[in-house]
Amino acid sequence: MLDIADDLHRWVEQRRDFAVATVVATHGSAPRRPGAALAVDADGTALGSVSGGCVEGAVYELCQEALASGETVRETFGYSDEDAFAVGLTCGGTIDILITPVRAADREAARAPDGAGAPHGAGPADAAALAGALAAAARGQAAALTRVVQGPPALLGRALLVRPDGTVTGTLGGHRALDRTAAAEARALLEAGRTATVEIGADGSRCGEPVTLLVESAVPAPRMLVFGAIDFAAALVKVGKFLGYHVTVCDARPVFATAGRFPDADEIVVDWPHRYLDSQELDARAVLCVLTHDAKFDVPLLERALRLPVAYVGAMGSRRTHLDRLARLRDAGLTERELHRLRSPIGLDLGARTPEETALSIAAEIVADRRGGSGVPLTGAHTPIHRDPPQRMGSVA
Known part of the structure; x- marks a missing residue:
């Protein structure tokens, strides 16, 4: 989501309602990596991309549905002979996408002194954490946005923002042990300038079942x-x-x-x-x-x-x-x-x-x-088109 932070921060400042679809997992030859996002506002304006074109139409519709329902959902898109050119990935890979509504009313409630509104003033996701992460990324400041992308339905989409000094905004459902673990993982990834998913077992999450987090790191431009x-x-x-x-x-x-x-x-x-x-x-x-x-x-x-x-x-x-x-x-x-x-x-x-x-x-x-590319022509080559980059401390995924 932070890859389109400049535009989304402007939407927040304009008090627009929007839904954002974020790639949270990929398998096989997927064109975009976790963190890539497509957003749609209440007027139908779209920006960003989650697949380079393969499933944009279907994701666009899911964003509109999320805006109407107020619910965060997770969807999987993969290759299918039947509908590959309609809603499938023609490249043969699979992507998991989290669709989250972000409403101006939730953001206003998050700023209210008494925290009125939805639990923690956030609805399906912590609006204060989302808005803070977008503002930081748009200003070139370091911050890590952490969201639950798989786990108990009640936690799906919950978010917290972690800054380099350890300051935390938001909560992953009010579970202190999960918040502490997530914040520690987020700080480590932020220091490395990496975006990645983190698996936390049932014991670490303290919420009865495993939880998967997506940590998106916003760091100053290289x-x-x-x-x-x-x-x-x-x-x-x-x-x-x-x-x-x-x-x-x-x-x-x-x-x-x-x-x-x-x-x-x-x-x-x-x-x-x-x-x-x-x-x-x-x-x-x-x-x-x-x-x-x-x-x-x-x-x-x-x-x-x-x-x-x-x-x-x-x-x-x-x-x-x-x-x-x-x-x-x-x-x-x-x-x-x-x-x-x-x-x-x-x-x-x-x-x-x-x-x-x-x-x-x-x-x-x-x-x-x-x-980690070879630099050779793709025509006739047997190397993968999309690959995981070599991991270096401080690299950006």
Whole structure:
């Protein structure tokens, strides 16, 4: 649900009633991962997606029914020869979807001093937790939304919001043991920046039967640091923004590192690249793209970058430049293991020539590395189209 937080937060601010359908489990070749959502408001406006088109029509109708009934429901969609093109997944996978109504009246009741309205002021789900999670995600703040997606019917859709400092909003049905366990699991996933399902046994839930939770983590956008204010960097900035990164361009030359040349960048820094990198605290989702193509800039920069626990380090240059760079980095004391992390020449082999094509090849390599893709054509390949990404601390599922 937090993947469309900007739009849903706007709906909350406009006091709209809406229902949101969230993917809570997938099996086989499912096009969207848990957390993906489609929302429908009372006027029939829709946004988001749960399947890339296969079952959107059926889910749209379920959202309208949930708005009318006020009930949270869970539905499963799988492949069927009979109705695959109507309400089934033509790709052959299965997805489980939770449909939750979110009403303005419930949100108002949740804010009332006496908690008037439905239990905990939330109805089928904790409206205060949902609204808080949407607001946090829309503002780029860290928060984890935890919802019951399988278990006792009375708990289905109940929600709580967990912030990095341990503050909790909402409850999973008033079961303190379940709330404590859920909050601890949510904080752990939030620290890793992951969205995942969590299974809690009957003993841990204290509600008589097992409970499955979906924890959606909202974290600030991952960072892309582009070093070298060249025309290739301008194209890469655009692609980086398209992929959801907070993009910084850094170059020691003020005549090149200007807002006029990089209007899409979130930040433009005039400084020596290695000195700027030393001043930053980066998490395991960060990607570093070194386009300086000059040994006096890129060698001291890479000497530091390859020792950081970031997701990706790539450097532009010919194969001859790459070999010379490796020799310089070895002389600087880098180990073979550290050098193995360097993606150079940067990007996948797309035959790219233009800055835009080169930016696409770099972005393709970053996505393949993040998602565990092979980078080979899907035509004739026997690898899965959709796969679980390699798990790294701090990665975003």
